[in-house]
Amino acid sequence: MENQIKLGKNCIIGENFKCGENVVIGNNCIIEDNVVLGDNVYIDNNCIIRNDVSVGGDSAIGANCIIGEYQMDFYRDHLYHKHELFIGKNAIIRSGCILYGGSRIGEHFQAGHNVTVRENALIGDHVSAGTLTDIQGHCRIGNYVRMHSSVHVGTSSVIDDCCWIYPYVVFTNDPTPPSDTERGVHVHAFAVVATSSVVLPGIEIQSDSLIGAGTVVNRNVDKYQLVVGNPGKVKGDIRQIKNRETGEPYYPWRYHFDRNMPWKDYGFDNWFSTLDNEMKAMLLGADIKQNT
Amino acid sequence: MENQIKLGKNCIIGENFKCGENVVIGNNCIIEDNVVLGDNVYIDNNCIIRNDVSVGGDSAIGANCIIGEYQMDFYRDHLYHKHELFIGKNAIIRSGCILYGGSRIGEHFQAGHNVTVRENALIGDHVSAGTLTDIQGHCRIGNYVRMHSSVHVGTSSVIDDCCWIYPYVVFTNDPTPPSDTERGVHVHAFAVVATSSVVLPGIEIQSDSLIGAGTVVNRNVDKYQLVVGNPGKVKGDIRQIKNRETGEPYYPWRYHFDRNMPWKDYGFDNWFSTLDNEMKAMLLGADIKQNT
Amino acid sequence: MENQIKLGKNCIIGENFKCGENVVIGNNCIIEDNVVLGDNVYIDNNCIIRNDVSVGGDSAIGANCIIGEYQMDFYRDHLYHKHELFIGKNAIIRSGCILYGGSRIGEHFQAGHNVTVRENALIGDHVSAGTLTDIQGHCRIGNYVRMHSSVHVGTSSVIDDCCWIYPYVVFTNDPTPPSDTERGVHVHAFAVVATSSVVLPGIEIQSDSLIGAGTVVNRNVDKYQLVVGNPGKVKGDIRQIKNRETGEPYYPWRYHFDRNMPWKDYGFDNWFSTLDNEMKAMLLGADIKQNT
Numbered sequence: 001m002e003n004q005i006k007l008g009k010n011c012i013i014g015e016n017f018k019c020g021e022n023v024v025i026g027n028n029c030i031i032e033d034n035v036v037l038g039d040n041v042y043i044d045n046n047c048i049i050r051n052d053v054s055v056g057g058d059s060a061i062g063a064n065c066i067i068g069e070y071q072m073d074f075y076r077d078h079l080y081h082k083h084e085l086f087i088g089k090n091a092i093i094r095s096g097c098i099l100y101g102g103s104r105i106g107e108h109f110q111a112g113h114n115v116t117v118r119e120n121a122l123i124g125d126h127v128s129a130g131t132l133t134d135i136q137g138h139c140r141i142g143n144y145v146r147m148h149s150s151v152h153v154g155t156s157s158v159i160d161d162c163c164w165i166y167p168y169v170v171f172t173n174d175p176t177p178p179s180d181t182e183r184g185v186h187v188h189a190f191a192v193v194a195t196s197s198v199v200l201p202g203i204e205i206q207s208d209s210l211i212g213a214g215t216v217v218n219r220n221v222d223k224y225q226l227v228v229g230n231p232g233k234v235k236g237d238i239r240q241i242k243n244r245e246t247g248e249p250y251y252p253w254r255y256h257f258d259r260n261m262p263w264k265d266y267g268f269d270n271w272f273s274t275l276d277n278e279m280k281a282m283l284l285g286a287d288i289k290q291n292t
Numbered sequence: 293m294e295n296q297i298k299l300g301k302n303c304i305i306g307e308n309f310k311c312g313e314n315v316v317i318g319n320n321c322i323i324e325d326n327v328v329l330g331d332n333v334y335i336d337n338n339c340i341i342r343n344d345v346s347v348g349g350d351s352a353i354g355a356n357c358i359i360g361e362y363q364m365d366f367y368r369d370h371l372y373h374k375h376e377l378f379i380g381k382n383a384i385i386r387s388g389c390i391l392y393g394g395s396r397i398g399e400h401f402q403a404g405h406n407v408t409v410r411e412n413a414l415i416g417d418h419v420s421a422g423t424l425t426d427i428q429g430h431c432r433i434g435n436y437v438r439m440h441s442s443v444h445v446g447t448s449s450v451i452d453d454c455c456w457i458y459p460y461v462v463f464t465n466d467p468t469p470p471s472d473t474e475r476g477v478h479v480h481a482f483a484v485v486a487t488s489s490v491v492l493p494g495i496e497i498q499s500d501s502l503i504g505a506g507t508v509v510n511r512n513v514d515k516y517q518l519v520v521g522n523p524g525k526v527k528g529d530i531r532q533i534k535n536r537e538t539g540e541p542y543y544p545w546r547y548h549f550d551r552n553m554p555w556k557d558y559g560f561d562n563w564f565s566t567l568d569n570e571m572k573a574m575l576l577g578a579d580i581k582q583n584t
Numbered sequence: 585m586e587n588q589i590k591l592g593k594n595c596i597i598g599e600n601f602k603c604g605e606n607v608v609i610g611n612n613c614i615i616e617d618n619v620v621l622g623d624n625v626y627i628d629n630n631c632i633i634r635n636d637v638s639v640g641g642d643s644a645i646g647a648n649c650i651i652g653e654y655q656m657d658f659y660r661d662h663l664y665h666k667h668e669l670f671i672g673k674n675a676i677i678r679s680g681c682i683l684y685g686g687s688r689i690g691e692h693f694q695a696g697h698n699v700t701v702r703e704n705a706l707i708g709d710h711v712s713a714g715t716l717t718d719i720q721g722h723c724r725i726g727n728y729v730r731m732h733s734s735v736h737v738g739t740s741s742v743i744d745d746c747c748w749i750y751p752y753v754v755f756t757n758d759p760t761p762p763s764d765t766e767r768g769v770h771v772h773a774f775a776v777v778a779t780s781s782v783v784l785p786g787i788e789i790q791s792d793s794l795i796g797a798g799t800v801v802n803r804n805v806d807k808y809q810l811v812v813g814n815p816g817k818v819k820g821d822i823r824q825i826k827n828r829e830t831g832e833p834y835y836p837w838r839y840h841f842d843r844n845m846p847w848k849d850y851g852f853d854n855w856f857s858t859l860d861n862e863m864k865a866m867l868l869g870a871d872i873k874q875n876t
Contacts, residue, residue, distance in 0.1 A: 010320075069387060078316065134424060152441055170488060180551060194756075230506050322611055358648070408716075426733050
């Protein structure tokens with residue numbers, strides 16, 4: 001095994017370690033038991049990879065990360081209780097991130113610095129989470145979801161594919177704080193929630209809607225709605241929004257933006273037409289013939 | 293001494309180290325001088341415990357923490373100046389926290405990840421501070437105060453017992469920014485400040501009040517008031533708020549919620565009746581016969 | 585060389601390391617190649633100083649920092665690509681900070697904990713960035729700019745000298761999110777942006793203005809304007825604002841506050857009169873004869 005990896009100084013490797021070819025592990029790393037690393041995985045200095053973590057090939061983990069962090073049950077007896085963490089291929093997890101055991105993260109995950117992801121987070125492919133984003137776990141995040149810096153995803157949140165969430169947005173979950181009732185937010189595909197907005201517990205935000213910066217969303221938001229303000233009010237239909245510089249309509253954005261999106265080089269409609277009906281319905285609901 | 297502790301690799305232990313039975317210290321830890329650890333303390337990998345830190349028994353400190361961090365005076369001469377830090381029993385301090393020397397933290401403290409607590413913070417028992425919470429020091433926080441993720445507590449803040457503070461709430465302190473005048477916020481017992489609210493300098497929030505999400509609180513808030521909006525306006529009395537699902541009144545919450553609260557299994561009134569008059573007055577002011 | 589530095593245990597020093605006199609490097613530090621440290625530099629435990637970093641004399645870097653962090657190009661091939669980082673003299677960079685290669689930071693820089701500064705940030709002298717502040721890079725920050733905790737500076741932002749930015753303020757940059765268009769915010773000298781305000785893309789905030797807490801700034805702000813609310817509205821002229829306690833006018837603050845400012849002990853007008861015309865114009869625009 002040692003001949004497959006380039007290992008830094010002062011590392012500690014636990015039992016039952018498995019790794020692919022061309023793996024690099026930096027200095028002062030601690031790899032606990034039952035860790036599996038795919039081919040070409042790069043782990044930077046001072047990382048702690050706890051028990052039962054599996055990292056897909058071609059992934060990079062920045063310095064000072066803790067991968068497979070303990071859940072609350074550890075603190076009851078100071079003993080590890082088994083919670084596997086799976087991270088898919090091609091992840092880039094920047095320095096200082098803390099990802100708990102007990103979650104499942106898809107391929108092409110990108111995390112900024114000091115991101116936390118707690119247990120029971122089910123995260124799709126091509127998701128990014130910016131610096132200081134705090135995913136509280138017990139949540140479901142689809143594919144191609146982009147969370148910018150300092151997003152707070154409360155437990156029970158559901159975020160569907162291709163949503164964009166901007167800095168300091170909070171998805172809350174307690175309708176009568178403090179309580180033991182939990183009502184997560186559900187944000188549907190292609191919705192955009194701009195900077196510093198707060199979404200109140202149990203709110204449903206339909207696909208293709210746009211929540212303006214600084215909005216407090218206290219009612220459900222319909223498809224295509226533009227909601228702005230505190231409290232949030234419907235200010236129009238996104239299809240009426242014009243780019244101030246060009247004078248052209250811009251939304252739904254999926255017809256005007258494709259960087260890192262699955263329809264890149266195909267166009268949205270061409271890509272969409274290749275999906276099966278279940279996927280189409282998930283993305284755009286009943287309204288699957290939707291266009292601009 | 294060495295026979296009392298289970299010590300990881302590459303640790304550095306300073307002078308005058310005292311510890312109880314059954315202590316565990318992980319790998320790569322740096323324990324500076326005059327550190328005292330109670331029985332059953334668990335310190336995870338890569339921690340730095342600076343000089344004059346005392347940690348109560350049955351506490352756990354996650355990986356990569358810095359406990360007893362230097363104050364500003366260190367940077368004048370790159371020399372340590374004495375500032376003791378006391379942390380009570382049964383603390384759970386998760387990975388990445390930075391707690392300064394010169395503060396005093398009660399028992400059963402719980403911190404999420406990357407929490408900072410600066411100097412001259414006086415923190416009671418059973419307090420929790422969520423991930424990324426930033427307690428600027430020179431403040432007083434009572435017992436059973438719950439701060440969620442990313443709360444910012446400015447210097448000179450006073451938070452009384454059993455308050456709940458939600459993500460991205462900020463307690464400010466400068467009435468004419470920038471200035472050398474400092475007027476802290478005072479939040480009284482059982483008050484709830486919901487997500488992303490800002491409390492302006494010198495504001496007093498009385499007990500049992502509720503500040504809605506996204507509120508800018510620019511006037512004092514009376515007992516039982518519900519304040520919402522930007523700027524915050526009195527929208528009613530919390531006793532009129534009904535749980536949307538049950539139709540039942542919910543506030544004051546202390547009659548409907550007791551998880552981890554001191555009245556658990558007793559009921560609020562039974563517990564309250566056991567307190568002495570000074571404590572009663574502190575919690576509920578003149579209005580000590582208060583009920584729903 | 586080794587006789588010039590006091591080196592902790594388990595350190596790894598790369599090639600071509602240059603340092604001045606009286607340098608201290610803590611335990612477990614990793615110094616990569618081509619690092620230059622001035623006289624009296626203090627580097628605390630567990631720091632990673634990556635390639636091509638230059639730190640000016642009399643600077644201190646707290647524990648667990650990553651200085652010269654990799655840019656995105658590293659993750660393409662897991663190889664370092666050259667990006668120099670210059671940090672001026674007398675910096676205080678507190679524990680947990682992550683500063684990217686490819687930026688230039690002036691003298692007397694102060695950073696709180698867990699601050700991130702990404703690439704292509706051009707930062708002047710005497711700048712401070714509070715705990716958890718997130719500077720996204722590709723931006724220009726003048727001299728004597730004070731950012732409190734948790735400020736988010738989007739790419740393309742320009743912040744002129746002596747601005748004050750308070751917690752959870754966000755400078756956004758995308759007028760039609762998501763898009764590839766980027767329109768940075770420009771905040772002119774002496775402006776104050778209070779807690780939790782959001783400045784929308786491309787907005788210009790003129791000198792000596794004051795943005796109240798919780799404001800969503802969606803229009804340009806003129807000199808001396810007080811803007812408050814969501815959406816932000818002009819509420820008056822800062823020269824009419826009276827200190828509530830003294831009844832005296834307080835703004836422009838530069839006539840009433842000088843802690844750590846360049847006019848300390850001189851008075852603003854005396855200091856201003858010593859500047860050349862270009863600098864005067866930069867600070868106060870056409871209006872260079874400005875007084876209270």
